[in-house]
Amino acid sequence: MTASHYITAQPVVRLINLHKSFGSLEVLKGVDLEVHKGEVVTILGPSGSGKSTLLRCVNLLEKPSGGEIWFEETCITSHQANVNKVREHIGMVFQSFNLFPHLSAKRNIMLAQRKVLKRSNDEAEQVALELLERVGLSDRADYMPAQLSGGQQQRVAIARALAMDPHVMLFDEATSALDPELVRGVLDVMRELAQGGMTMIVVTHEMGFARDVADRAVFMDEGVIVEQGTPEAVFDHPQNNRTKDFLGHIV
């Protein structure tokens, strides 16, 4: 992707001067960010820097205290916006998987397709099986979440989000709750998604993944974006002291 591409195309997600406070604690202090179609953006930063809150604002799991969020042509922070309709097109993967424990892997993927997209049972099932195959779990379709490992659960969760044909996928520390040996399977699925052209915003501590896969790395600290650029620029030649400090600790 080239810089000119970003300028000409309509951004998928656009945050304008986003503020978010929990009571008196201001977590986001004016964030501007544009994410374009097909772009993979990783958000890095120390814990408490507001990365997750930023991500959760994008699909309005957190209601911003100020600023605007645009999803494609819609300003989703306006009162007229149909939140559920917007969320259909924004997939999200959580740190704690959040699979529906009473449904099998397949049914987890089918539920929202049927309820929200009103797909037929057969169609939803077909989509579910295709996606399970894509995340390498076709033999686990009828397993209950409790019978799956964390890594398998997270892959089912990714498939569940993908089933809604999202225009952008949000990953909120998708591998942080996993045992180290299970991380790789999930990252590989994410990597494959990225290379397949999915627009993604990824909050992660996996520096290797951020460096290899991301088109752009965004470094946040204390509720603001401190530095952003290509992964090479941010990782290898950080300009900001806080970025240097953070990367110094990690590496």
Added chain:
Amino acid sequence: MLLTGLKLLLQRLKKYSTVLPALRTFLAMVAVLSLVVTFVVPQPQAQGLTVEKTTAKPNQSGSSQIIGGIPTRITWEATVGNDEEVKEITLVFPEGTALGEGAANRVTVLEGSTRLEVPQTNTITSEQTNIVFDNPVGSGLLIRVEMSYVALPEETGEYTITGTYIDGTGTDITLDESPAISVISFTTVQKIQHWLDQQPWVESWNSVLFLKIFLNPQLIVSSVPTLFKGWLRSLGLVLFGFPLAIPIGLAVSFLRMAKFRVVRFFAAIYVNVIRGTPLFLQIYIAFFGLPFLGVKLDSYVLGVLVLAMNSSAYLAEIFRAGIQSIHKGQFEASASLGMNPMQTMFSVILPQTVRRVIPTATSEFILLYKDTSLLAAVGVMEQMMFAKSMVASTGNMTPYIVSACYYLLVTLPLTKIIAEFEKKLAAAEGHGEVLTSKKKKRRFFGDMGARETLEAAIGDSGSLVPGENSTANSTARGPANSTASGPKNKDLR
């Protein structure tokens, strides 16, 4: 008598016979025929000895009925006609009569107002009794024969005593048929009770005061079927009341979590007032208060309603706790998929809540079932009421004990089921435990091998499983990648 009766009948029928001449002819013929029969066929000479009455003594305590098959005392009375005397009487019992031990006749004569034993010799068999008077019994006397330890036939029916007598001239004359004795047959319970009455061990059992008052065998036998009806009614109360309480409780739990403070406030009042007052009081208010307002409901229906209302408040809190115990990630995941709150509630939250609340809701069911007994206080016919009336009529506590057993019949298995369910639930929610529990379950049912499940859980720990494949095919979004990873998965196990 017979003639006048027939004439009356004829007169009546004539009214109709004008309409139907054929019928008239027919009736005339019948009338003639009956007249012929009346005069031509010899009638028993009833004037010599007229049967006055035949009765049997009720032979079951607390009952005015005569039970077949168990001994009773039959009293038979007849008057000797004027200028007649009787030398010998033979009474024939209905077919199927049996004699108990010590069957005997007592023959007396009423002369004026004094009752005299009559010297006689009698023989008694199960078919008949034969009484030969030492001296012929004179005219105008009332002869009474009392036959004890006679067991009339077991089948329900009307039984008469027939027989013959020999008058002063030595003629053998057939007796008038006696008035009928109504006999009913024993119910199975009565038969068992009767049998128990005769058992020596029952007698010694009942000689212990405690056993007699609390565990009387005869009363156990009669309580079981009687209280069964009450048991069904109590079950009915709870089986109608509880399902009714579920939707009300669910609705109230939603109101308790409503967005608007006012709604929450009123829901809280409902729950706290009902949970904060005794059910007994609520029953009294409903049963004695509603009639003042002109509301007249069948007491059983009202009972169901009060129970449902009471239980709904408890269930509301159970449901609320259940819903609130669901991790907020479930709400977020549903929201992130574009599901609205309604869809989230009914497809994601409630199905999970149901499993969690089943143990507590079942406990609530048990409580409510036991509380149906409170309705006895306002006269709803349920188990407690049946037991109370039995105790009142027998003066024995045994029906209460039997009643306790009926309650336990429901509550004990349910308690067991709750315990099992809780175990299963604990296993299903914790990852580590689920394996051991599944392992046991699977083996127990001979289902798929436990190993497979175990491996399923540690599937990823081989780190390579789908990882390598997806890297290799990372550019392909299509099935090429997945088919590659599929077999590999299998190879690994």
